[in-house]
Amino acid sequence: MGKRSSWARSSSVVIGILAFVFGLSALLTDESAVAKWVVSGVCMVTGASLFTIACVLDSRDARNGRPARPTGTADDAVPKSEIRKTRPPRRRDEPQPGTRAQGPVTVLNSKQDTEFAVTESGIVVRDNWPRPGGASRWKVRLHLRWEDIAHLGFGYGTHDSVVSLWAVPSHGARRQHIVDSGAFTSTQWQDLARGVAALTGGRLTVDLAGRDHPGMPRDS
Secondary structure, three states: OHHHHHHHHHHHHHHHHHHHHHHHHHOOOOOOHHHHHHHHHHHHHHHHHHHHHHHHHHHHHHHOOOOOOOOOOHHHHOOHHHHHHHOOOOOOOOOOOOOOOOOOEEEEOOOOOEEEEEOOOEEEEEEEEEOHHHOEEEEEEEEEEHHHEEEEEEEEOEOOOOEEEEEEEOOOOOOEEEEEHHHOOHHHHHHHHHHHHHHOOOOOOOOOHHHHOOOOOEOO
16 A cells, blocks of 8 residues: 555546646646636646645645655565674674784793893793792893894704703803703794794794704714
8 A cells, every 4th residue: 555655646646747847837728718727727836736725735744754765675574673683793802813022022841930022122031949948939031132143043052952942142152051942842832933024023043853854962
């Protein structure tokens, strides 16, 4: 019934406009003045009445919350409130799997007694020393500034088979032991390697392949 009523109102608007225009054009014919004015008046009043009735009905439908005329699309039959309910919630952009933020990194070994940090200024290694009465104290064992390091790499210690991370100083001194490679997990080493590369702009890197394949043991 709603579609038929809307179609009837649309037809009334069209017929009303045509009747009104026909009434105006009747004034231009060669008929007598009385005949022209009678025909013109009847057509114009009829057209205006039809047009006014259609507008009044449209206004009433709009006040009652119904669309004045169908748009002819299937989506118009679905309430807007239902459309909003079917939209998925907006989510914030999530980082891609396997990626981590680059920057300062601090890791702690499984025994909770050695801490390795890469900071804005360089490398800091601290050890947790026990004290009488069961207390403990953290002491800095090593602090190397980035500008004082020429190279970082894994290798064996002198006269032993322990693989460690070593730093080669920029001023030609002997390499310096940082930490044993077994002190931290593979994931922790990956975080440290990313931090070193990011904080030094790629000048220094930690080749994690050397942790598993450090080469031949050193004899001196």
